[in-house]
Structures are given as C-alpha cells and as structure tokens.
Amino acid sequence: MTRAEILLWRHLKANRLAGLGFRRQSPMGNYIADFVAHSCKLVVEVDGESHDFEERVRHDERRDAWFASRGYRMLRFTNDDVMKNLEGVVLAIGQAAEQAAPPALTLPRKGGGNPSAGGSRQSDTKGKP
Numbered sequence: 001m002t003r004a005e006i007l008l009w010r011h012l013k014a015n016r017l018a019g020l021g022f023r024r025q026s027p028m029g030n031y032i033a034d035f036v037a038h039s040c041k042l043v044v045e046v047d048g049e050s051h052d053f054e055e056r057v058r059h060d061e062r063r064d065a066w067f068a069s070r071g072y073r074m075l076r077f078t079n080d081d082v083m084k085n086l087e088g089v090v091l092a093i094g095q096a097a098e099q100a101a102p103p104a105l106t107l108p109r110k111g112g113g114n115p116s117a118g119g120s121r122q123s124d125t126k127g128k129p
Contacts, residue, residue: 002048011090012035022036023036029066
C-alpha cells in the first residue's frame with residue numbers, strides 16, 4: 001500500500017466511517033479493489049501517477065465499467081488528494097456511502113400497521129354506534 005492508502009485506511013478501518021465495514025485490497029473478479037464497502041456497494045481507489053498514462057486510463061475505464069455492471073459505485077482519488085485533503089476525501093466517501101446505502105426498514109407501529117395505508121382498524125366501540 002502507498003502512504004496515501006495507509007493514511008486513508010486508518011480512517012476507514014474498524015467501522016470508523018459511518019459504521020461501514022470497509023475491506024482493503026479486496027479481490028473482486030479479475031480486479032483488486034483498494035477499498036470496498038459491500039454493504040453500500042462502494043469501491044474507493046487511490047491512484048498514483050501511473051494512472052495518468054493513456055493505457056492505464058483505458059484499463060481503469062474497463063475496470064470501472066465492470067464494477068458498475070455489478071452495482072458498485074466507484075470513487076477515485078489521487079495520492080495527492082489524500083495527502084493534501086484527507087478530511088475532504090473522507091467526507092466525500094461518507095457522503096457517497098450515505099447516498100448508496102439501502103433505505104432503513106421501518107417497523108409497523110405497536111398495535112398493527114399504518115392506519116392510513118388502507119387497512120381497517122378496529123377500535124373499542126362498546127355500546128357506541
């Protein structure tokens with residue numbers, strides 16, 4: 001791992017970012033994701049200078065398409081981004097994870113379902129018309 005990846009990993013590991021379980025250097029198909037949170041289908045890549053070359057850019061595009069075809073969102077940052085703006089990178093990852101997270105399930109209220117959902121609700125009508 002690069003210095004930038006190590007620095008970012010300190011913020012992602014042990015569920016420190018929004019309780020998400022990020023994994024590092026995770027094999028996925030023919031690729032290895034720098035960081036992935038399967039719970040919200042988010043992949044984070046930290047790119048060095050080698051990603052500036054045209055051949056590498058095409059490889060990254062194929063890789064991004066592969067992840068997208070499986071429902072994963074890809075976030076890419078440069079080593080420079082992480083080293084000079086770690087707080088901003090972590091904030092962007094948190095926001096992307098929040099947007100990608102599945103909606104929370106709400107339980108019905110005590111005593112039954114939602115009365116406005118079209119169901120009938122019985123009430124105590126002893127002696128009342």
